[in-house]
Amino acid sequence: MTAPWWQSAVIYQIYPRSFQDGNGDGMGDLGGIGQRLDYLAGLGIDAIWISPIYPSPMVDFGYDVSDYCDIDPRFGTLADFDALLAQAHARGIKVLLDFVPNHSSDRHPWFVESRASRKNPKRDWYLWRDAAADGGPPNNWVSDFGGSAWEWDEATGQYYYHAFLTQQPDLNWRNPAVQAAMFDVMRFWFDRGVDGFRIDVLWHLIKAESFPDNPPNAAYHPALGEMHRVLQLHSTDQPEVHAIAAEMRAIADSYGATGRGDRLLIGEIYLPVDRLMHYYGRERPEMHLPFNFQLIDAVWEARALAALISTYEAALPPGGWPNWVLGNHDRPRVATRLGQAQARVAAMLLLTLRGTAILYYGDELGLSDVPIPLEQERDPRGLREPGLRLGRDPVRTPMPWDGSVHAGFSTAQPWLPLNADWPTRNVARMMQEPASILRLYHRLLAIRRAHPALAIGDFALLEADGDVLAYERREGAQRLIIALNLGGHPQRLALPRDTTDCRLLLSTLAAAPLIESDGLLLRPDEGVILAA
Template identity: 70%
Template sequence: MATWWQSGAIYQVYPRSFQDSDGDGIGDLKGIEARLDHLVALGVDALWISPIFPSPMADFGYDVADYCDVDPRFGTLGDFDELLAAAHARGLKVLLDFVPNHSSSAHPWFRESRASRDNPKRDWYIWRDPAPDGGPPNNWISDFGGSAWEWDAVTGQYYYHAFLKEQPDLNWRNPALRAAMMDVLRFWFDRGVDGFRIDVLWHMVKHAQFPDNPPNPAYRPEMGGMHAVLQLHSTDQPEVHAIAAEMRRIADGYDGDRVLIGEIYLPVERLMHYYGREAPEVHLPFNFQLIEATWDARHLAALIDEYERALPPGGWPNWVLGNHDRPRIASRVGERQARVAAMLLLTLRGTPTIYYGDEIGLADVAIPRDRVQDPRELREPGLGLGRDPVRTPMPWNDSEHAGFTSGEPWLPLGPDWSTRNVAAQGGDEASMLALYRRLLHLRRKHAALAVGDFRLIEAEGDVLAFERRHGDERIVVALNLGAEPQPFALPEGDVLASTRGGTPKSGVLRGDEGVVFLARPA
């Protein structure tokens, strides 16, 4: 029997931008609780909340100063407990974002570590002597550009930070640090959390000897500084798998099918290792291929087939169209194809994750220079790497500030918020929101879509078609990835959903049309 995280769908909430309850322009936990009924009506099974822990917000919560509390901007531990109870009462699971690779430089652990070389917590972080020339220990580059090493004049060593200097990396080779972080998982599991998305899991262990990373022969400046070298020695080290396996043992020790989802940007063959080879690791290593894919039928068919074939025995697939770090699907492929993409996401075999706002077709929002918040954009301006455009407030209705806040939103709303909002689309059966609701309803109604087998039927021209089957139930999904009509012979049966509404023409997919079809038994 399938678990909830296999048959269900996950919805990512970026808490700063979902709903503000106190007028400070920043979303919070009470705001999320107030909007839970939207998630119920949408038809998702779980919400994953991006970091809510105390933080100086140098990287908007991914610089954690206390792993076992809630930042006052978002509320209190009591507010979280109330949100958790309200979600569970509605049949919704709640996942938190675990940030184990690095803490904030304001974390008490780092302050102790930085105090002296002989401090008991010195080895909880990664410290190295300078190179012979006095410079950084090696050529490793921060993902936000520049050297990944920061000089500390007080103790005469460099500390390592894969991201901002305000985000020093934890040393997972230290047993005491490792035990302390495992206790963080237990703290939240004990409160009733249903699982975690584990941030940058593949970064967590570094090569013990810290050799230089090799140069990237394909590097171009517009790619951003982090791509100047290949992260051969600073990520994806063999020792990380034992850590992931220990996290899995902790999760499996709780009832209720707790789930671990790993953020891992790696090629498919290396991604598969995080399911676990020696022992079970994360339940779902995030599969980001659709985020990065060329929107072409043959290319998509090939990557879907490669992914399915690569899965280890018992490994459950998953798919993602967007998240808080990458351009929104509506901006990547256009609004009409974003509907086709939604149908693809919600009918492929595996667990789908929906990024907040995609269900109403939100696009990237241009951020004026004086409103930029993202440290990545501030450090490497002009390269288009900033993440603010995909983190803008959720438009709920056409009232002032789109019903998101009674104050000034922390980021600007999109220009079409007065018409592109949840209330406007909620009563429109032709809307993007109606399409998402329909598709999620079909996943719950038809086992073939939720847990059925997958078989590719066609990838010719602009048409991508596949079959989902469970027992005697057979569903065909046909997607036209182009704007022009394409021939496709649908089997005898009933149309369950179309991205364009109405009844498809016999033997033809209209431009930008996707169809879910229930085939009659042979």
């Protein structure tokens, strides 16, 4: 059998509010995404992952779902989605949706019924508990957005649990009726032709049945945000979650023209590597790709990255496929963390490591976090603890397309400010600049597509000194060497002794590096791909 499509894929995450406005209201939508499919096809990506587009009060910008089987009017209609899906598939682009199973909106009909009375048939669809002996919350669990994770409901005299906002009550995944309803949601979208899901906060789905207190976090500091005051020992990553993940996988695998299933499940799981690996499945298959976020938090130093990559590769279970990501809608952008020069090197790293690569919209332009004035802040994460500036708005700003009004994103004032350098850092301008990071991404994606060794080949680290991270990728007779200078000084890499003739495929810098018979001279902040 050939490898499934997603193993060699590059997946492009779209935050729909900020990608392209198709109807002139200042906010992105499905019609806008459709307008930019040719750009995405030309870039060379294989699939798009669209952050939530379901009906929602938008308290958490779509992660508070009030109907799992429809499209929010702000983004369009089900017919618009079907059209987008068909247009994407016609261009060879797969479509993944964000699935938000841990919690719904408090305006979802299920929760409206659940809170109507203690005797309502859907009462047990959510997590209700009596007050503690002192009248306070049932335990010490803390919301990820700060404050107690329990909200008092005066009408029925109980607390309900919310891992995030009070308007996002957690579903009770121990209830078989909840499981059946949510599995039907997956089937609804698979039946429409969706190619997979990114599953939001998968490790949160099951809570310890007796709801004991979480232990205090000895390393807690207020600057981290209140969610870190306790360790989420009992409120996340419970053993029973794996049976649910396995059932999700069984549903996904039941679809697909190949008969073996070609629908992809990516699980959002922020856990140490050893626990992350459990979500590939031990007794039954679970996630195709448990999200690997290590590069987002990594110390950007050659030996540290080499150890990180080696440890991750070694931890993969038999048949487990790796994945890598540099950023997403919740975390600072790579250009902000590393600077523009190293953002180019990071792009080469992302697209030459073994495994599926996930690219966040705008990173191909080198977008940085956009400072948001307090009066324009929209994200509830930041508004809950305003002094800490934890809001995610800076990484969700509109995509700059050209030099026209509002950067071609909209004919109206965008919902969030544009990047200040949008007149020069936009798609149209950077496509005309041979040395731009956008053109670098184009070349990287073209080389990855042309060389199977980069997508599915074997991986081996090479010995390197100083700031150099180097490795080989091999597939059949194809052998590539990748060398990345993570520092600001020239470096020399000794090439393997069995390489007699190396040909440069790509450098992150404009001119070619110096290749000698036994070594490679790397300039500061340079990455290269050699064919050996």
